[in-house]
Amino acid sequence: MRRGLEFKKKARIIVVDDNYEHLSGIKELIEIESDFDVVATATSASVAISLIKKYRPEIVLMDINMPEKDGLTAIAEIEKLDLGVRTIALTGYDDPDLIFRAMKIGAKGYILKTMASAQLIYAIDEVANGKIYLPATLSSRFFEYFQKSFKEEAQTVSDEDNLLNYLTQREEEVLDLLTQGITYKGVAQKLFISETTVKTHVNNIFQKLQVNDRTQAVLYALNNGFLNRRKVKIAI
Amino acid sequence: MRRGLEFKKKARIIVVDDNYEHLSGIKELIEIESDFDVVATATSASVAISLIKKYRPEIVLMDINMPEKDGLTAIAEIEKLDLGVRTIALTGYDDPDLIFRAMKIGAKGYILKTMASAQLIYAIDEVANGKIYLPATLSSRFFEYFQKSFKEEAQTVSDEDNLLNYLTQREEEVLDLLTQGITYKGVAQKLFISETTVKTHVNNIFQKLQVNDRTQAVLYALNNGFLNRRKVKIAI
DNA sequence: CGATTTCTAAACCATATGGTCTAGATTACG
DNA sequence: CGTAATCTAGACCATATGGTTTAGAAATCG
Numbered sequence: 367m368r369r370g371l372e373f374k375k376k377a378r379i380i381v382v383d384d385n386y387e388h389l390s391g392i393k394e395l396i397e398i399e400s401d402f403d404v405v406a407t408a409t410s411a412s413v414a415i416s417l418i419k420k421y422r423p424e425i426v427l428m429d430i431n432m433p434e435k436d437g438l439t440a441i442a443e444i445e446k447l448d449l450g451v452r453t454i455a456l457t458g459y460d461d462p463d464l465i466f467r468a469m470k471i472g473a474k475g476y477i478l479k480t481m482a483s484a485q486l487i488y489a490i491d492e493v494a495n496g497k498i499y500l501p502a503t504l505s506s507r508f509f510e511y512f513q514k515s516f517k518e519e520a521q522t523v524s525d526e527d528n529l530l531n532y533l534t535q536r537e538e539e540v541l542d543l544l545t546q547g548i549t550y551k552g553v554a555q556k557l558f559i560s561e562t563t564v565k566t567h568v569n570n571i572f573q574k575l576q577v578n579d580r581t582q583a584v585l586y587a588l589n590n591g592f593l594n595r596r597k598v599k600i601a602i
Numbered sequence: 603m604r605r606g607l608e609f610k611k612k613a614r615i616i617v618v619d620d621n622y623e624h625l626s627g628i629k630e631l632i633e634i635e636s637d638f639d640v641v642a643t644a645t646s647a648s649v650a651i652s653l654i655k656k657y658r659p660e661i662v663l664m665d666i667n668m669p670e671k672d673g674l675t676a677i678a679e680i681e682k683l684d685l686g687v688r689t690i691a692l693t694g695y696d697d698p699d700l701i702f703r704a705m706k707i708g709a710k711g712y713i714l715k716t717m718a719s720a721q722l723i724y725a726i727d728e729v730a731n732g733k734i735y736l737p738a739t740l741s742s743r744f745f746e747y748f749q750k751s752f753k754e755e756a757q758t759v760s761d762e763d764n765l766l767n768y769l770t771q772r773e774e775e776v777l778d779l780l781t782q783g784i785t786y787k788g789v790a791q792k793l794f795i796s797e798t799t800v801k802t803h804v805n806n807i808f809q810k811l812q813v814n815d816r817t818q819a820v821l822y823a824l825n826n827g828f829l830n831r832r833k834v835k836i837a838i
Numbered sequence: 839c840g841a842t843t844t845c846t847a848a849a850c851c852a853t854a855t856g857g858t859c860t861a862g863a864t865t866a867c868g
Numbered sequence: 869c870g871t872a873a874t875c876t877a878g879a880c881c882a883t884a885t886g887g888t889t890t891a892g893a894a895a896t897c898g
Contacts, residue, residue, distance in 0.1 A: 445753070469745060470752050498745040505741060509705060509734040516706050517681070534844060547818035550884075562847050569887070579854085579886075581817050582783035588824065772875060786854075798877050805857070815856075815884085 377494040380421060381407045382414040382440070383429035383456070388479070392427065392456075392486075400487045402494070411440035418444060418451055424494055430457040430468065438467055445472035452493050462511035465504055475499040528590050532574045540567045545584050545592065613730040614641045616657060618650040618676070619665035619692070624715070628663065628692075628722075636723045638730070647676035654680060654687055661730055666693040666704065674703055681708035688729050698747035701740055711735040764826050768810045776803045781820050781828065 379402050383389040386409060393404045405421050408414035411428075418426060426444060430437035441453050454475035455468040468476050475493045477486055478501075485501065492499040500508060533541065536557075543553045550568065554561040572578065575586050587593075615638050619625040622645060629640045641657050644650035647664075654662060662680060666673035677689050690711035691704040704712050710729045713722055714737075721737065728735040736744060769777065772793075779789045786804065790797040808814065811822045823829075 469748065472749050472753065498742050498749075500741065500745070505736065506734050509736070512705065513708055513734075517708065536845060544817070545821070547813070547815070547821045549815070559845085560847055562849090563845075565886080566847075567845085568885085572886080577783070579783070579785070581780065581820055584817055584820065585781070585783050770874060795875085796877055798879090799875075801856080802877075803875085804855085808856080 376401055376403045377425050377490070378403045378405045378421065378423040379425045379427060379490070380405060380414065380417055380423045381427045382409075382411065382437070383407075383427075384409050385429070388429070395483050395486070396490070399483060400490065402490060411437060414440060415443060415447075418449065419447070422449060423451060425490060426451055426453045427456050427490075428453050428473075430455050430464065431459070438464075438471060441468065441473055442471040454489060454493055454499075460504060460507060462507040465500075465508045466511050469500070469508065476504055477501065478504070529575050530587065530590055530592055533571065537567050537571050537574070540564060541571055541583065541587055541592065544568070544580055545587050612637055612639045613661055613726070614639045614657065614659040615661045615663060615726070616640070616642045616644065616650065616653055616659045617663045618644045618647065618673070619663075620645050621665070624665070631719050631722070632726070635719060636726065638726060647673060650676060651679060651683075654685065655683070658685060659687060661726060662687055662689045663692050663726075664689055664709075666691050666700065667695070674700075674707060677704065677709055678707040690725060690729055690735075696740060696743060698743040701736075701744045702747050702751075705736070705744065712740055713737065714740070765811050766823065766826055766828055769807065773803050773807050773810070776800060777807055777819065777823055777828065780804070780816055781823050 379396065381389060381392050381396070381404055383392065389407050389409060393407055396402050396404055402425070405423055406417045408417055414426070414428070428437045428441055428444075430441075437455065437457075441455065444451055444453055452474040453472070454477060455473040456477055456479060457464065458479045460478055465476055475489050475498065477489050477499075481501065489499045489501075530538075539557060540553055543556055548556070550561050550564045553564045557564070568580070568583075571583055575583055577583050577586055615632065617625060617628050617632070617640055619628065625643050625645060629643055632638050632640055638661070641659055642653045644653055650662070650664070664673050664677055664680075666677075673691065673693075677691065680687055680689055688710040689708070690713060691709040692713055692715060693700065694715045696714055701712055711725050711734065713725050713735075717737065725735045725737075766774075775793060776789055779792055784792070786797050786800045789800045793800070804816070804819075807819055811819055813819050813822055
């Protein structure tokens with residue numbers, strides 16, 4: 367598979383799988399069917415991490431379903447090292463939650479063990495070239511899960527009977543300061559009003575939000591999208 | 603393109619684009635090259651929504667770059683109607699933030715206007731069959747953006763000098779109850795200890811978190827991933 | 839123009855919260 | 869076994885917070 371005079375470096379790979387049979391199978395597959403270089407293998411996440419520090423590979427193939435320290439935390443740790451190592455998650459399950467979590471913590475690809483060997487090689491190739499690879503079926507599953515979580519969030523947040531809607535503008539300003547952990551005295555200074563006025567506003571806020579104290583008001587505000595009102599932030 | 607005796611219903615489509623040229627172009631394209639049925643078109647989001655309510659199509663092709671009411675809010679509204687209508691976003695820009703927001707609010711597909719007509723038909727077909735369709739390039743862009751946002755979040759949250767790490771187990775339990783808006787008396791009852799003990803714990807918490815009151819402690823906890831410790835919740 | 843809402847502010851009081859110190863019982867650690 | 873950390877709990881005091889009522893000024897609305 368070598369391609370003449372290309373300068374492209376052979377991607378160096380570390381394979382991690384607690385099952386030794388699988389491990390050597392994958393290693394052989396890669397060495398025979400592709401141009402990549404398996405520089406090391408590991409049967410546990412902790413060993414894998416020291417090997418990664420030592421060899422600095424471009425790619426890590428990580429089995430997610432391991433006992434002891436699980437693969438997801440391992441991936442998270444690898445990402446935290448920030449060595450530019452790109453990790454591909456490998457597993458038998460297409461559980462959307464698993465896919466979501468893997469991608470969330472920084473996996474650059476996600477492949478099922480049942481998939482054809484050609485697809486594995488293709489995925490490694492894509493990821494080695496800086497792309498992120500998810501097979502179409504898994505991608506669909508991911509997005510369904512992704513949208514479902516946001517839908518639930520949107521429902522709980524932007525209800526039209528959100529009690530925050532009943533607050534006046536001044537009350538919103540006061541509540542905004544409260545959600546920053548500022549005392550009544552501080553609020554009074556910031557808004558150039560007396561402390562008793564602040565107390566009046568606060569009491570009205572309590573009644574409207576049906577809570578009994580400052581902490582509960584702040585919690586209500588945070589749980590019901592109060593911050594999203596003023597800031598146009600579309601953050602996750 | 604009709605396929606003999608299949609029972610599959612022709613998907614009914616509404617196309618929305620403020621540019622009339624584009625609109626009729628897309629409409630013709632769909633009618634000539636595919637089996638789908640364009641039941642209506644609209645040049646504004648608000649008109650589109652009433653048409654959707656009237657025709658109940660399976661698919662909506664929505665141009666995102668419209669003046670007045672923009673396409674994203676339109677998609678959000680359509681999703682909110684919960685009519686089972688599946689929306690595909692259509693735009694000239696592959697801005698990752700745009701893609702991310704579109705998918706977040708529930709778009710079932712995202713296509714660039716520059717893409718080949720065959721790809722448009724393919725996308726509609728996929729979405730009509732209940733799948734979610736993102737072309738590979740856009741998918742890559744989406745995931746990069748997705749991971750970047752989580753990476754930033756992870757950095758601010760899971761620092762090793764997170765003051766929450768200095769809390770004892772009992773202090774964590776107390777703080778947990780405080781983050782639910784419970785009073786000292788309530789905490790005392792829940793933990794079967796005296797109120798003065800609660801106060802002792804709380805004072806220790808304040809010192810460790812370097813804050814002055816309950817609200818600030820709760821805010822610190824929420825902003826620094828306190829909830830993610832006990833609950834394995836991977837919520838967004 | 840009259841009514842309503844909003845923002846302002848005070849008085850008064852009860853209680854919750856916060857700050858500091860001391861101290862016994864238990865457990866963990868070297 | 870001695871020491872440190874943790875959990876418990878009391879005393880004492882200062883102040884912040886919460887509940888209620890009243891009320892004037894300004895803005896908004898029909």
